[in-house]
Amino acid sequence: MSANLPLHPLERKLLSSLAEKTKLGEAVEFEKVQVYSELSADQLRRAIEWLKSKSLILVKEESVPLFSLGNEGMRVAKEGFPERRLVDLLKAKGGSGTFSEIFMAFGNESSVALGKAKENKWVSAVGHKISLTSPDIPKAAEELLVEKIGSSGSVSDSSFSPQERETLALLTKRYRGLVLSKVEKKQKLELTPEGRAYSSTAAVDELDALTPQVLQTGEWKTRPLRPIDVTSPAPKTFPGRRHPIRMFMDEVREAFVSLGFEEITGPIVQSALWNFDALFIPQQHPTREMQDTFYLSGLKSDLSNFRGEINPIKASHERGEGTGSLGWRYEWSEEEASRVVLRTHTTALTIRYLAEKKPEEARVFSIGRVFRNEKPNYKHNPEFYQIEGVTVGPQLNVRNLISIISKFYSKLGFDNIKFWPTYFPYTEPSLQTMVYLDKSQKWLELGGMGVFRPEVTIPLGVKNPVLAWGLGLDRLVMLRHDVKDIRELFGANLSWLRNLSVE
Numbered sequence: 257m258s259a260n261l262p263l264h265p266l267e268r269k270l271l272s273s274l275a276e277k278t279k280l281g282e283a284v285e286f287e288k289v290q291v292y293s294e295l296s297a298d299q300l301r302r303a304i305e306w307l308k309s310k311s312l313i314l315v316k317e318e319s320v321p322l323f324s325l326g327n328e329g330m331r332v333a334k335e336g337f338p339e340r341r342l343v344d345l346l347k348a349k350g351g352s353g354t355f356s357e358i359f360m361a362f363g364n365e366s367s368v369a370l371g372k373a374k375e376n377k378w379v380s381a382v383g384h385k386i387s388l389t390s391p392d393i394p395k396a397a398e399e400l401l402v403e404k405i406g407s408s409g410s411v412s413d414s415s416f417s418p419q420e421r422e423t424l425a426l427l428t429k430r431y432r433g434l435v436l437s438k439v440e441k442k443q444k445l446e447l448t449p450e451g452r453a454y455s456s457t458a459a460v461d462e463l464d465a466l467t468p469q470v471l472q473t474g475e476w477k478t479r480p481l482r483p484i485d486v487t488s489p490a491p492k493t494f495p496g497r498r499h500p501i502r503m504f505m506d507e508v509r510e511a512f513v514s515l516g517f518e519e520i521t522g523p524i525v526q527s528a529l530w531n532f533d534a535l536f537i538p539q540q541h542p543t544r545e546m547q548d549t550f551y552l553s554g555l556k557s558d559l560s561n562f563r564g565e566i567n568p569i570k571a572s573h574e575r576g577e578g579t580g581s582l583g584w585r586y587e588w589s590e591e592e593a594s595r596v597v598l599r600t601h602t603t604a605l606t607i608r609y610l611a612e613k614k615p616e617e618a619r620v621f622s623i624g625r626v627f628r629n630e631k632p633n634y635k636h637n638p639e640f641y642q643i644e645g646v647t648v649g650p651q652l653n654v655r656n657l658i659s660i661i662s663k664f665y666s667k668l669g670f671d672n673i674k675f676w677p678t679y680f681p682y683t684e685p686s687l688q689t690m691v692y693l694d695k696s697q698k699w700l701e702l703g704g705m706g707v708f709r710p711e712v713t714i715p716l717g718v719k720n721p722v723l724a725w726g727l728g729l730d731r732l733v734m735l736r737h738d739v740k741d742i743r744e745l746f747g748a749n750l751s752w753l754r755n756l757s758v759e
């Protein structure tokens with residue numbers, strides 16, 4: 257322990273008062289230290305924190321039983337025990353009374369009052385007459401104890417004498433609810449040997465601040481300035497910060513941009529045309545049902561701007577015209593396509609982009625919130641985010657897709673991923689990707705992808721192969737921050753948000 261460890265005046269005050277008032281190894285209660293040191297509770301708390309971190313004091317938590325009067329005890333403290341009231345009654349009657357007089361005054365408490373008064377040898381009975389044994393009956397141990405507890409509100413176990421403890425045991429037996437006990441945690445402080453050694457050297461007459469007076473009087477020349485300990489703990493501040501989801505989105509952007517992609521955006525509210533029909537999802541498909549999709553009731557989308565797309569889409573659904581397939585073989589309804597939905601996937605953005613630009617080559621991505629009518633639970637939320645994208649170009653195939661997606665995940669730090677065949681109405685082949693989690697030794701599903709079918713691209717006038725994907729974002733954020741319940745991400749749990757560590 258360095259002898260010139262800088263100390264704050266509050267620390268010095270606490271150290272010297274502890275050194276003066278306590279013996280080696282003696283721990284004293286916070287309240288007592290407050291009296292000794294003449295510090296306010298707040299100053300004391302600060303000094304304790306500082307000295308604790310310098311190992312100059314020890315802080316111990318002790319459980320102390322505390323006693324206080326219950327309802328019955330308060331009544332007794334106010335009115336007296338029955339035997340005492342009997343003494344008072346007899347005194348008022350000149351030192352004696354008859355049994356029936358006592359019964360009149362005490363009712364069913366009479367036998368307790370008489371019994372106890374006799375046991376204490378306060379009264380004696382001759383025939384029907386009850387007399388005090390002495391004109392002055394001193395207070396009994398029980399009465400003194402009730403007074404002691406009552407006068408200070410609550411008394412700690414340590415302040416009772418052995419006799420008082422015995423009386424307390426008897427009292428608790430005699431009356432239920434007279435005395436209550438509870439265990440309270442008390443802080444006790446103890447000076448460490450270093451603290452004690454240091455307390456004598458601590459009283460250096462240092463200047464705490466360089467004030468105009470100190471400069472004018474030249475005091476600064478003779479008294480040393482107290483060094484400031486820049487390593488001592490300071491209060492935590494919580495400035496505004498970005499939400500972990502937002503931060504992760506930026507990482508995703510960074511990854512795609514570095515792979516040569518451009519970001520596209522688009523509306524959350526879409527017509528069924530873009531969310532479903534343009535993707536060759538048949539109008540009877542179960543995902544279109546109310547249980548899965550949020551429809552905006554009473555709204556119809558005006559599709560007149562998309563006349564050029566509507567007919568080829570209709571033809572593709574009905575007969576697969578120009579796509580080399582037979583289509584779904586049903587009568588496509590424009591009415592159904594004009595229903596308004598909260599987008600169920602960001603693929604609605606991708607497909608609109610393709611319809612509008614008809615690119616021969618492209619690399620675009622989007623990050624957006626999507627909505628599905630699902631019961632919320634720890635891994636499903638009715639709203640979540642998707643990471644969507646497409647690559648368009650001549651001769652692109654599923655190998656290129658696997659390569660792009662692998663590169664993307666590796667940029668985010670996920671190297672162990674695999675691909676699995678799956679089905680989407682709009683891609684062929686279709687894959688899903690999974691990541692291996694070392695920690696839980698499990699495969700986690702991340703999202704879907706594939707090569708858009710000609711039934712999707714031909715009606716929109718896109719000639720080259722389109723590699724497309726839609727990946728989950730929320731689960732990655734959950735992995736990153738070890739969140740077990742997706743709802744936690746969307747709730748405003750301030751303490752979690754404040755204490756998140758981010759690189």
Ligand code: PHE
Pocket residue numbers: 600601602603680683703704705706724725726727
């Ligand atoms: N839209 C699909 C989903 O929501 C993902 C996907 C996107 C699949 C693009 C294939 C192509 O899960």
